[in-house]
Amino acid sequence: MTDFWKDTPSLEKLLAEVEAIIVDNLNDPGYPLADQTSALIVSGGKMLRPAMVLMASGFSPTARNSQTRRKIAHIAAAIEILHTATLIHDDILDEADVRRGIPSLHTKFGTANAILAGDWLFSRSFRLVADYAQQKSARVLARFVESVCSAEIRQDLGKFSFSTTRREYLRTIAGKTAALFSLALHVGAAEAKVSPIVTQRLRRAGYDIGMAFQIIDDILDCESDDLTMKKPTGNDLKEGLCTLPLIYALEDKSKADELKTLLAARPIGDEQAGKILKTVNACGALEKARTAARQFTTRARKEIAALPPCLARDELATLTEKLLTRTY
Amino acid sequence: MTDFWKDTPSLEKLLAEVEAIIVDNLNDPGYPLADQTSALIVSGGKMLRPAMVLMASGFSPTARNSQTRRKIAHIAAAIEILHTATLIHDDILDEADVRRGIPSLHTKFGTANAILAGDWLFSRSFRLVADYAQQKSARVLARFVESVCSAEIRQDLGKFSFSTTRREYLRTIAGKTAALFSLALHVGAAEAKVSPIVTQRLRRAGYDIGMAFQIIDDILDCESDDLTMKKPTGNDLKEGLCTLPLIYALEDKSKADELKTLLAARPIGDEQAGKILKTVNACGALEKARTAARQFTTRARKEIAALPPCLARDELATLTEKLLTRTY
Numbered sequence: 001m002t003d004f005w006k007d008t009p010s011l012e013k014l015l016a017e018v019e020a021i022i023v024d025n026l027n028d029p030g031y032p033l034a035d036q037t038s039a040l041i042v043s044g045g046k047m048l049r050p051a052m053v054l055m056a057s058g059f060s061p062t063a064r065n066s067q068t069r070r071k072i073a074h075i076a077a078a079i080e081i082l083h084t085a086t087l088i089h090d091d092i093l094d095e096a097d098v099r100r101g102i103p104s105l106h107t108k109f110g111t112a113n114a115i116l117a118g119d120w121l122f123s124r125s126f127r128l129v130a131d132y133a134q135q136k137s138a139r140v141l142a143r144f145v146e147s148v149c150s151a152e153i154r155q156d157l158g159k160f161s162f163s164t165t166r167r168e169y170l171r172t173i174a175g176k177t178a179a180l181f182s183l184a185l186h187v188g189a190a191e192a193k194v195s196p197i198v199t200q201r202l203r204r205a206g207y208d209i210g211m212a213f214q215i216i217d218d219i220l221d222c223e224s225d226d227l228t229m230k231k232p233t234g235n236d237l238k239e240g241l242c243t244l245p246l247i248y249a250l251e252d253k254s255k256a257d258e259l260k261t262l263l264a265a266r267p268i269g270d271e272q273a274g275k276i277l278k279t280v281n282a283c284g285a286l287e288k289a290r291t292a293a294r295q296f297t298t299r300a301r302k303e304i305a306a307l308p309p310c311l312a313r314d315e316l317a318t319l320t321e322k323l324l325t326r327t328y
Numbered sequence: 329m330t331d332f333w334k335d336t337p338s339l340e341k342l343l344a345e346v347e348a349i350i351v352d353n354l355n356d357p358g359y360p361l362a363d364q365t366s367a368l369i370v371s372g373g374k375m376l377r378p379a380m381v382l383m384a385s386g387f388s389p390t391a392r393n394s395q396t397r398r399k400i401a402h403i404a405a406a407i408e409i410l411h412t413a414t415l416i417h418d419d420i421l422d423e424a425d426v427r428r429g430i431p432s433l434h435t436k437f438g439t440a441n442a443i444l445a446g447d448w449l450f451s452r453s454f455r456l457v458a459d460y461a462q463q464k465s466a467r468v469l470a471r472f473v474e475s476v477c478s479a480e481i482r483q484d485l486g487k488f489s490f491s492t493t494r495r496e497y498l499r500t501i502a503g504k505t506a507a508l509f510s511l512a513l514h515v516g517a518a519e520a521k522v523s524p525i526v527t528q529r530l531r532r533a534g535y536d537i538g539m540a541f542q543i544i545d546d547i548l549d550c551e552s553d554d555l556t557m558k559k560p561t562g563n564d565l566k567e568g569l570c571t572l573p574l575i576y577a578l579e580d581k582s583k584a585d586e587l588k589t590l591l592a593a594r595p596i597g598d599e600q601a602g603k604i605l606k607t608v609n610a611c612g613a614l615e616k617a618r619t620a621a622r623q624f625t626t627r628a629r630k631e632i633a634a635l636p637p638c639l640a641r642d643e644l645a646t647l648t649e650k651l652l653t654r655t656y
Contacts, residue, residue: 030478093440112421120477127470142455149448150358
């Protein structure tokens with residue numbers, strides 16, 4: 001879990017409980033890849049989504065009584081297990097060799113087992129939700145997975161065309177990232193019986209945080225290196241994905257022709273990606289993308305400021321600032 | 329749906345309703361592979377599992393009133409969608425090019441989209457269950473998917489070792505096939521409020537039918553040809569799976585050495601598989617496997633005979649006989 005949460009000790013403690021529930025659930029004799037999956041979650045995962053479930057529940061005065069706390073912790077675990085399932089399947093799709101600094105599951109155990117591991121985790125997540133959450137939450141969760149898959153299928157069908165519009169890009173990241181942030185805050189609030197108005201505001205804040213988070217992630221992929229990001233640079237590009245910085249760069253008429261020629265080369269390896277990213281960097285596209293991220297963060301900040309003042313609101317505000325300013 | 333159900337017209341009509349619900353659910357604008365997935369289900373799928381949901385519900389006097397009927401039909405659809413998700417992921421694992429006489433999804437749209445399509449179908453199935461079934465059924469369903477994945481991971485880790493014991497084989501097919509037959513009968517009965525004793529008997533019958541069904545499937549893979557089976561012969565062998573006929577053949581001391589030499593060759597292509605199957609056929613292993621299947625069918629028959637007499641029982645008996653005697 002790293003020291004990501006050291007500013008928020010009460011949250012850190014709750015997250016440790018969630019982590020224990022996750023490890024306990026993976027340690028099922030029927031699931032042969034428990035150790036490797038646990039390693040994936042425990043080593044370097046920020047537990048952002050479960051933290052959001054916990055923070056949202058914190059807007060209820062009863063959230064930290066033992067019964068609600070236990071329920072919320074299990075739902076938070078389910079959300080992280082679900083997220084891990086999508087990461088494992090994602091790494092197969094993206095042919096990514098490394099995840100959080102360790103070899104990805106399919107690299108170590110083959111595609112077949114990674115598919116099955118993801119499926120197993122999906123099911124365990126649904127089972128935890130069925131066990132601990134309201135039927136309504138189960139439905140919302142299932143719909144979320146559908147929206148992720150749809151977004152990913154759309155993304156895959158458009159790979160290497162490098163013709164994504166800003167609108168399409170935003171729709172895709174809404175489905176694949178913002179939806180889960182929004183869902184995490186929504187479910188945490190709804191399950192702790194937070195008022196509908198506050199729940200709705202949290203859902204909107206989650207969406208905005210998620211959008212900002214994904215745009216920043218895509219920016220970092222254009223500038224980071226293996227050491228800081230724990231994943232290779234220019235990864236999106238090599239996979240044929242057209243993210244916001246590239247979309248802005250392609251909109252720059254003085255660079256478009258040069259970029260299109262560079263993008264037409266196959267395969268796009270390290271060297272080619274390096275050239276493309278240099279051009280993207282040179283034309284101010286990263287700053288434009290940062291501005292776009294900032295717009296979502298500003299909206300998120302406004303939603304958060306309008307929430308009832310409490311420890312959970314402070315925690316959420318702290319997290320949002322951290323996500324806006326992160327450089328790795 | 330073929331004419332598999334022509335002996336049981338009332339069931340055939342209900343299954344047409346289920347098929348319509350499935351097609352309707354797949355026709356979601358968010359799911360880009362609707363047509364291809366529908367084709368997979370409508371063309372040649374026997375709808376065995378949804379039929380079991382329907383038959384089991386038929387043991388309740390209120391099963392065919394409009395509200396229960398609607399609920400049961402949606403749960404039956406969820407079970408078939410779930411089964412289809414596992415088939416799509418299975419075909420990736422098995423590198424199978426053909427499914428039900430048409431190209432498999434990953435052959436047509438690539439592994440990435442086939443993984444996502446399976447995930448989407450899993451979620452839609454869970455959503456339907458969350459919408460129409462009791463929380464308990466959702467839990468049972470999630471646990472079932474876990475058991476399938478575990479069984480498949482175990483199976484995959486043992487591939488090409490050809491050292492599976494009969495016990496391990498039975499455990500694997502229990503997880504990957506019998507569990508869903510059992511679940512289908514259990515959920516159909518439980519959701520239609522059939523008495524606990526009858527529900528339990530149905531669950532046991534489902535297990536026995538499923539075991540017999542899978543053993544027969546594995547026997548047919550040792551003898552069928554492309555025309556009748558709609559899938560290539562010796563497929564299991566080429567994938568490195570050790571099924572019951574091969575296990576029996578390996579237990580035959582006069583054949584074991586010859587077989588082990590044949591099994592050591594790599595890759596196992598059509599010609600090599602042909603030689604192995606000839607040896608398996610020659611030593612009576614298929615007949616032994618048929619006897620094993622018959623034992624499960626006999627047990628299933630006994631359970632069915634002990635059920636309260638009604639149309640549903642006759643339908644279930646008819647189906648069981650069909651499954652025992654099928655040759656394709």
